Amino acid sequence: MQLFFHENTQDKDFQLDLEESRHLIKVLRRKQGDKVNFTDGKGCLYTCVIKDANPKKTILSIEERNYVPEDDYYIHLAISPTKNSERMEWMIEKITEIGVHEITFMQSEHSERGNLKLDRLEKKIIAACKQSLKTRVPKLNPVVPMEELVRDKKFDTYQRFIAYVDKENDRHLIEKAKKDNAYIILIGPEGDFSKQELDLAFKHYFLPCSLGKSRLRSETAGLAAVHTLQLINNIEFQ
Structure with a gap:
């Protein structure tokens, strides 16, 4: 599993910044329709699908949200x-x-x-x-x-x-x-x-x-x- 980071995931669809877009599309060669995993850094794990595989401004759509509980320590x-x-x-x-x-x-x-x-x-x-x-x-x-x-x-x-x-x-x-x-x-x-x-x-x-x-x-x-x-x-x- 590969994990990506995007802080603002309030809307169902969101756009990646240039660095993450380039890495996802150019380096990893992901295409429209592929699923990727994202986190907002606050305990949520998102399963997303690529709607627009643009290496400068990739757009993702959230399909599933899962909350990871905090540690007991x-x-x-x-x-x-x-x-x-x-x-x-x-x-x-x-x-x-x-x-x-x-x-x-x-x-x-x-x-x-x-x-x-x-x-x-x-x-x-x-x-x-x-x-x-x-x-x-x-x-x-x-x-x-x-x-x-x-x-x-x-x-x-x-x-x-x-x-x-x-x-x-x-x-x-x-x-x-x-x-x-x-x-x-x-x-x-x-x-x-x-x-x-x-x-x-x-x-x-x-x-x-x-x-x-x-x-x-x-x-x-x-x-x-x-x-x-x-x-x-x-x-x-x-």
Whole structure:
């Protein structure tokens, strides 16, 4: 199955943009009358038929709508962006494929980068959703200060974690997180969190957790955290 994306599917018939039209007709060689699958990124899966196979402005008609239920859990990754933007793009792509619900970029004391091209990252997310057949596009937030994030009252009902490297911090996330919850996990920059930042997080009920014995790059830690939370919610441990 191949999945395409179109945000505005309120009408029965809708027109694709130039990029999606060209890919569908020129690259995949689809013709009038062929059926294709689309999502609006909000949980709906559409079966459509091609009414006009124009490579510049293809018109589709919706034949069937199916709603994909939301997960019983919610994964929110908050991470300090790395200096190398390509590494962040790689991480965004992979955690979308694995299954993340929300991503926040966090400015911390040792952060190496303060600005990101969110429009480019949004495109990476949509491409990854299409690749992994996901009908929900993760929410992407701009950079916020760590202090503001940890004080946000909306996380009062979440399981809150902060991952960092310390020999005293040896209990893995997989031991601490409980199934079917909303989670937020903080991942620091390459220089890790400062002592003041750790103290602030603990004050607001963020629990320390480990992601393993190895010292990980920030983007690897983000990937490991999302994957661990997916395992907790999708595998029955003996």
